[in-house]
Amino acid sequence: MKQAIVVRTDLGMGTGKLAAQVAHASLSAYEDTGRKARKAWKGEGQKKVVLKAAGESQIFELADRAEREGLPHAVIRDAGHTQLDPGTVTTLAVGPGEESIVDKVTGDLSLY
Amino acid sequence: MKQAIVVRTDLGMGTGKLAAQVAHASLSAYEDTGRKARKAWKGEGQKKVVLKAAGESQIFELADRAEREGLPHAVIRDAGHTQLDPGTVTTLAVGPGEESIVDKVTGDLSLY
Numbered sequence: 001m002k003q004a005i006v007v008r009t010d011l012g013m014g015t016g017k018l019a020a021q022v023a024h025a026s027l028s029a030y031e032d033t034g035r036k037a038r039k040a041w042k043g044e045g046q047k048k049v050v051l052k053a054a055g056e057s058q059i060f061e062l063a064d065r066a067e068r069e070g071l072p073h074a075v076i077r078d079a080g081h082t083q084l085d086p087g088t089v090t091t092l093a094v095g096p097g098e099e100s101i102v103d104k105v106t107g108d109l110s111l112y
Numbered sequence: 113m114k115q116a117i118v119v120r121t122d123l124g125m126g127t128g129k130l131a132a133q134v135a136h137a138s139l140s141a142y143e144d145t146g147r148k149a150r151k152a153w154k155g156e157g158q159k160k161v162v163l164k165a166a167g168e169s170q171i172f173e174l175a176d177r178a179e180r181e182g183l184p185h186a187v188i189r190d191a192g193h194t195q196l197d198p199g200t201v202t203t204l205a206v207g208p209g210e211e212s213i214v215d216k217v218t219g220d221l222s223l224y
Binding site (some may be wrong): 005007014015016017018019020022023024025026027030045046048049050051079111112 | 128131134157223224
């Protein structure tokens, strides 16, 4: 089991901002996950990978793919208090889910 | 309501690694939080701040303080598959809780 969190590299987010957006995505997709998958993922140490996306359109394409694979997922928009315009899409979390299915969606992306 | 996630700056973690550890801490402390506080925090947009700690001893001091304030908290140790030695303490999440109480614990730290 793993969860993949995909981050836009084109926004120039600072490290703390980026980490907060990743955590936001992770928690939101987790909340969208069934009890059995949650438990299995946590039992294995809640494996997470953080990956790079080029921009907004890629985030939406990946979210569509996650939807078609039946994986829990969450697209995060920034509230815009700092650094970014309100509503800017920053991150996508996919899973937790079976590694092989998560890889169908995010397997081609580079590690952040 | 907010959650503060405190990161060691002395480990030289890469951005993706750091973000994954922050997400891990955030979710672990969230799971340790009562239903009412969870709901209130999410209703307000799950505010998170990512802060800097100098090293391991500061993480443990802050965790002790969170314990005394009755705040949910989680100290994260890395599994050590990459970059760090197994068991290395990387992050601490405090809250979600009332902002004024979280600030009693982490209010003196700098934003990451």
